[in-house]
Amino acid sequence: MFYYSIKRLLMLIPVLLGMTLIVFAIIHAIPGNPALTILGTKATPEAIHSLNRSLGLDNPWYVQYFSYLKDILSGNLGTSIQTHAPIASEIWPHLAATIELSFIAMIIAVFVGINAGIISAWKQNSFLDYTAMILALIGVSMPVFWLGLLEQWGFSIKLQWLPSIGRDDIRNGVDPITNLYLIDTLLRGRLDQFWMVIRHLILPAIALATIPTAIIARMTRSSMLEVLKSDYIRTAKAKGQRMVWIVYKYALKNAFIPILTVIGLQTGLLLGGAILTETIFGWPGVGLYIYNAIQYRDYPVIQSGILIIAFIFVMVNFIVDLLYGLFDPRIKYR
């Protein structure tokens, strides 16, 4: 297991290097001179030339790439053109907001998706099965941003049950420690604020969770249907074990490998979907950070934002890969 982990980790290096190369290439292919963007249209040619030199933009591309790589490895993600602040220090609050939102969305997706899939498989061809699968089909076919807008209209504007925007109330802002507000409010012993943060999380998390929930439900159903036909399940039934016990204790564990793969792959969808969800709900995460950077042509922020999200996606899938063995001891790591 240890050697396998090291080997898998080493295999990640070319992928991570390739990712930096692609992000670097994309940003450098964007038309327009970054120096001109920073200095404005009234800048003199001398000023542009001097900034180009100080940013290293007059060097050949490979020199620029290696200097970019060196910066990343030393934790320097560049400086935002818009705020003039180092991105590495600026991005963490945004990243924490996205992690909190995506984590809650994934919990909803896994809990609802797996249970809906199990019930569908267990009660195959019943009314419950059809309803769950029709809902799952609509779930995978629904634009996240449309669901978000409908939620805002229904639960914020009409019913006024939940807030429609932001992570906290402007007049009752959370005093951040880790920037993960659920943890921060608990650390400060502010249960009223903890509840406020949950209320802000509900609508965007449900919108973000819709597609992964639907995909996990469909995957769980097909995976469980196969397992429920196995001999050992029939034996357990014959021994008079309770069906709930059989399904959750024995069947789910064996149906879990494909489900786990889907969960890993859905993280990418979740992180990508965050840009749409965060834009609608004014959620100050990396998605909104990138969106605002696009409006301002703040290329260093776009570059670092995309790279960090892709990095998290790759790492989550690496962890999922390692988890396979926990759920299925037959999988041998070589």
Added chain:
Amino acid sequence: MSQTSQATADPTVIEDKSSFIIAISEFWKSYRKNKPAIVGTIIVLFFILLAIFANFIAPQGINDQNIANRLQPPSPAHWFGTDDFGRDIFSRILFGARLSLRVGFLSVIGSIIVGTLLGVLAGYFGKALDVVISRVFDILLAFPSILLSIAIVAILGPSLNNALVAIAIVNVPVFGRLVRSRVLTVKEEEYVMAARSIGMGDMRIIFHHVLPNSIAPIIVQGTLNIATAILDAAGLGFLGMGAQAPLPEWGKMLSDSREYIQNAPWTVLFPGLAIVLVVVGFNLIGDGLRDALDPRMKN
């Protein structure tokens, strides 16, 4: 000599044709039993017809403004109500179907052509080419698709056509990997080795044996990808990175209407419903095709 007698003279042609007809009828027999797939086919055909005949069906032009009539709720005169410029939402949705279907079909066709080419190169010729192409696929797949599309549109400039190109590029590795894995399987088959041993060239083997054996999964994946391409195009339009005003692209219509949701929810409701319906249609067809053409892909 007539064509018929020529064909009769070559028994393999008759065999090919009849086996093709048998395969099609077998497929249709299995597909038509799948009720959800038939529902999906009807939905998609319905939208295709709406898109083709939008000029005749739409009660108004897409940019016919009537400010005095702005934000009117659904009525017999305006089935889906009017937007903030007093434009008829129903008419705009009909023309929007053209844009969404065009992006869906063309982007997937583009991804299939490039993905197949790269997949065949990687799988059939192998070695260093395979390593390079496969690593590029791995790296591209490591990015969430919408983010990569945004980055590509940032280079090309925001427009519907550039969104189409971006979506096509992002999906190339999906088809590339699929074709590569099929090629790796097929090229080890005995009939391919036999073809090679009698001196058949690489191109003939690829076009006569390898590609025909990869078509079923490509069709299935392609149909499912049309659904995601339509969703991605709407997402890019919503973010201002796709279609630009005054084009009636459904995602763009949603983003333009979001500030009126409080007083005119129909401006948001109907374009979204159109997206959901057409995407459901393609997903149902994709699932049906998978069950009929390639049941192994089911899990």
